[in-house]
Amino acid sequence: MEPGPERLGRREWWLWCSALLVTTLSGIVFLLSSFPSLFVHRDHFYEIRSDQARWGILNLLLLFNGWLVYRQWWFRRLLRRETGRSEHLDLSLRDAYDPSRIDRATGLHTRASFELLLGKEVARARRHNIPLSLVALHLDDFTQLNQRYGNMATDPLLQQFANRLRKATRGTDFCMRLTSDDFLLVLPECSLRGAKIMSDRLGTLETKCSGKDITLSYSIGWIDYKRGDAPLDLIHRAESVLQLYKKASWDSISTTQAAR
Numbered sequence: 001m002e003p004g005p006e007r008l009g010r011r012e013w014w015l016w017c018s019a020l021l022v023t024t025l026s027g028i029v030f031l032l033s034s035f036p037s038l039f040v041h042r043d044h045f046y047e048i049r050s051d052q053a054r055w056g057i058l059n060l061l062l063l064f065n066g067w068l069v070y071r072q073w074w075f076r077r078l079l080r081r082e083t084g085r086s087e088h089l090d091l092s093l094r095d096a097y098d099p100s101r102i103d104r105a106t107g108l109h110t111r112a113s114f115e116l117l118l119g120k121e122v123a124r125a126r127r128h129n130i131p132l133s134l135v136a137l138h139l140d141d142f143t144q145l146n147q148r149y150g151n152m153a154t155d156p157l158l159q160q161f162a163n164r165l166r167k168a169t170r171g172t173d174f175c176m177r178l179t180s181d182d183f184l185l186v187l188p189e190c191s192l193r194g195a196k197i198m199s200d201r202l203g204t205l206e207t208k209c210s211g212k213d214i215t216l217s218y219s220i221g222w223i224d225y226k227r228g229d230a231p232l233d234l235i236h237r238a239e240s241v242l243q244l245y246k247k248a249s250w251d252s253i254s255t256t257q258a259a260r
Contacts, residue, residue: 103177105155106162114176114184118231121188125225132225133195135185136238138245140217142181145209153210160207161216168201182242184235192224219245 101113109117125132139161146154158177165175165185175185187195205216221241223234 105158106177107159108162108165108183109174109176111176111178114174114186115231115235117174118186118234121186122225122229122231122234124188126227130189131191131194133187133190133192134223134225134234134238135187135195135199136221136223136241136245137183137185138219138242139181139183140219140245141214142216145214146180149210157207157209157216161205161218164202164205168198178239178242182246184238192222195222195224219248221245 101110102108103110121132124130142154142157145157161183162175162177165183169175169185169187172189173185173187175183178184187198190198199220199222202218205218207214207216221238223237223241225234
């Protein structure tokens, strides 16, 4: 994992402190080697030629300064990369949270902003080898309720369901309203087991619709990121799951109507 700008700044500061310390000590040794008369036991000093000591110190300083220049170049390159990445992320997030890319009924992401954020999480999961899960949710009876009572009555249901999703998830999670009754929830750094635990926190949603008590039921599917998956691969797998739930809901409605 590459260090962030703050850690790079601290490392660069320590590098300059080390350079100052080494240069100071080397200068002291160089001066002392030039004046052997300063030593109390001068006879031992003459066992080493002073010119050899000075050349050795100069060579060490040259090597150290070469290493210092390389490290400084390395820090600057990483800092430019991190700064550029942060600026790109800020621009991308501003685009993602643009009001025009938020669903008006629920306050959740639309597909455009969702794909942008999902792409970033897929890249992070691939780069750091961390888990990533999606939760697909289908409101089983929403279409029937909408046909019976209209948008004025069912929009509050959507808002309540979106609020329930926000309360059950973490701040790093984000959700999209895919269609009128389908939702996708992204859980970064979360395995399938963790996604199922989060789904259990949703519970049942008992509310009122046009003055009548109803229980809003929903179907849940889980999709996990696999190495090599692209964002659209995950969305297409989730859509396939939701299509099965949608077909099952319509089959259930058709059976009920036929029984009547």
